[in-house]
Amino acid sequence: MDFKESLNNKIEMVNNALKEYLKPRYPEKLYEAMSYSVFAGGKRLRPVLMLSACETVGGRMENALPFACAMEMIHTYSLIHDDLPAMDNDDFRRGKPTCHKAFDEAIAVLAGDGLLTYAFEIMLDVICSKKDMKYADAAKVIAQLCGSCGMLVGQVVDVESEGTAIDDKTLMFIHDNKTGGLIKASLVAGAIIGGATEDEIRDFEKIGYNIGIAFQIKDDILDVTSTTEILGKPVFSDEKNNKSTYVTLHGIENAQEDFRTLSEGAVRMIENFGEKGSFLREYASMLISREK
Numbered sequence: 001m002d003f004k005e006s007l008n009n010k011i012e013m014v015n016n017a018l019k020e021y022l023k024p025r026y027p028e029k030l031y032e033a034m035s036y037s038v039f040a041g042g043k044r045l046r047p048v049l050m051l052s053a054c055e056t057v058g059g060r061m062e063n064a065l066p067f068a069c070a071m072e073m074i075h076t077y078s079l080i081h082d083d084l085p086a087m088d089n090d091d092f093r094r095g096k097p098t099c100h101k102a103f104d105e106a107i108a109v110l111a112g113d114g115l116l117t118y119a120f121e122i123m124l125d126v127i128c129s130k131k132d133m134k135y136a137d138a139a140k141v142i143a144q145l146c147g148s149c150g151m152l153v154g155q156v157v158d159v160e161s162e163g164t165a166i167d168d169k170t171l172m173f174i175h176d177n178k179t180g181g182l183i184k185a186s187l188v189a190g191a192i193i194g195g196a197t198e199d200e201i202r203d204f205e206k207i208g209y210n211i212g213i214a215f216q217i218k219d220d221i222l223d224v225t226s227t228t229e230i231l232g233k234p235v236f237s238d239e240k241n242n243k244s245t246y247v248t249l250h251g252i253e254n255a256q257e258d259f260r261t262l263s264e265g266a267v268r269m270i271e272n273f274g275e276k277g278s279f280l281r282e283y284a285s286m287l288i289s290r291e292k
Helices: 003-021 028-038 045-056 061-082 105-130 133-146 151-161 168-193 198-225 246-250 252-271 274-288
Strands: none
Touching: 003 045, 003 061, 003 274, 028 061, 028 105, 045 061, 045 168, 045 274, 061 105, 061 133, 061 151, 061 168, 105 133, 133 151, 133 168, 151 168, 168 198, 168 246, 198 246, 198 252, 198 274, 246 252, 252 274
């Protein structure tokens, strides 16, 4: 199976499972809003990273699939809430109206809440049925890195920093947690489910850091170099919201160089896993050249 076929296979696995989880039920509007946002054109980056990490350490992707779906639900909840008027106040996401525009603000808040809690219900179902501590360990990592040790605290500092000049240390804290939190969680949780050693788990933490920071730097670059048509969301949104970014602090050329350094560093670390890491290595390389 070549890279493209393997990537499409992973995405199809995730999408099929998500469709099962998000079948309509009462109250229909809530599940319609949840499904609308989950299937609004996401790249499934985090689920693919999780399945790939599991595969890289010799695990079966099927074992990580429920957790990969849970991760996509957590990611989508964060986007729904990020787009709200109280946060970034964006009207479009991936070229479509944001959840609060397609429905209304109250339903958008509740759809985000629903996805977050459903994600943990899915993971707990696996933990209870498998009775294997590695699944509990994976869920704990996800809980930490999407909350008090990751995405949530990054979002708080990001919101508090709007309209103020922040230093590089604060910006890196935001990027490492707000963006990097779920990327690290995806890789580490996938590795744990796949049966990784402690050393391998630490390696995936480092890989996740590099990919997470690089991914956000790329977002900052694209916000000033791309177009709304290509990105599917407004450009110059950081400037509109008076946000400091990697580009505003370091300049476009330094941002591009640091992005390459971090991305290539992640690829080199993945190479240590040999042939089993071939898909993950190529996937990380693909992220380097993304344009949206």
